Amino acid sequence: QKEVEQNSGPLSVPEGAIASLNCTYSDRGSQSFFWYRQYSGKSPELIMFIYSNGDKEDGRFTAQLNKASQYVSLLIRDSQPSDSATYLCAAPGAGNNRKLIWGLGTSLAVNP
Amino acid sequence: SAVISQKPSRDICQRGTSLTIQCQVDSQVTMMFWYRQQPGQSLTLIATANQGSEATYESGFVIDKFPISRPNLTFSTLTVSNMSPEDSSIYLCSVTGGGGTEAFFGQGTRLTVV
Numbered sequence: 001q002k003e004v005e006q007n008s009g010p011l012s013v014p015e016g017a018i019a020s021l022n023c024t025y026s027d028r029g030s031q032s033f034f035w036y037r038q039y040s041g042k043s044p045e046l047i048m049f050i051y052s053n054g055d056k057e058d059g060r061f062t063a064q065l066n067k068a069s070q071y072v073s074l075l076i077r078d079s080q081p082s083d084s085a086t087y088l089c090a091a092p093g094a095g096n097n098r099k100l101i102w103g104l105g106t107s108l109a110v111n112p
Numbered sequence: 113s114a115v116i117s118q119k120p121s122r123d124i125c126q127r128g129t130s131l132t133i134q135c136q137v138d139s140q141v142t143m144m145f146w147y148r149q150q151p152g153q154s155l156t157l158i159a160t161a162n163q164g165s166e167a168t169y170e171s172g173f174v175i176d177k178f179p180i181s182r183p184n185l186t187f188s189t190l191t192v193s194n195m196s197p198e199d200s201s202i203y204l205c206s207v208t209g210g211g212g213t214e215a216f217f218g219q220g221t222r223l224t225v226v
Contacts (some may be wrong), residue, residue: 034214043204043217044155088154090215098143098208100215104154 023089118218135205
């Protein structure tokens, strides 16, 4: 059974700081990972995906993948109160069925 | 990306009744996914809906309780049957993008059973 694990938080950071969100996964064969942001009462929205070892940057967001250690992280630089949300990590399930395996999500609060 | 229109956005229902949730996608997709998200929890997959075949249900979910229709490649419905307060949750439909496995979601249906 593939698993994706996250610390549920809440993670609290001051405005302007770097927020670091972590995710570990059980399947060494997993090739891709996704970070979703979910505001309270809203649907998840994709913010980053990463396939290769190393870092991928998009604006204030950086995804980091370390396949040897089986973790993927999301860094948010210059955190803003509008970044306060739950961040979900996901990886593809087994086979061709295109299901995603979801972590439980980490709640982030950015304090002004 | 895909644009998904889901309705109703919310409903308050009496126990013992049923509610049908609809999802319309702006492009043809092979698979559609139905999730439940209970307050403060992550996403739980209910079933995968394929056009032209019966839906595939995850452990703990059965067709009698959550019948699904998938009449074509752009539309699906999920019915929550014989509802109880424990069914109060957010229900989400989802599809995967054409090029990869990233998921796109409808707006969600917030269901309250009283």
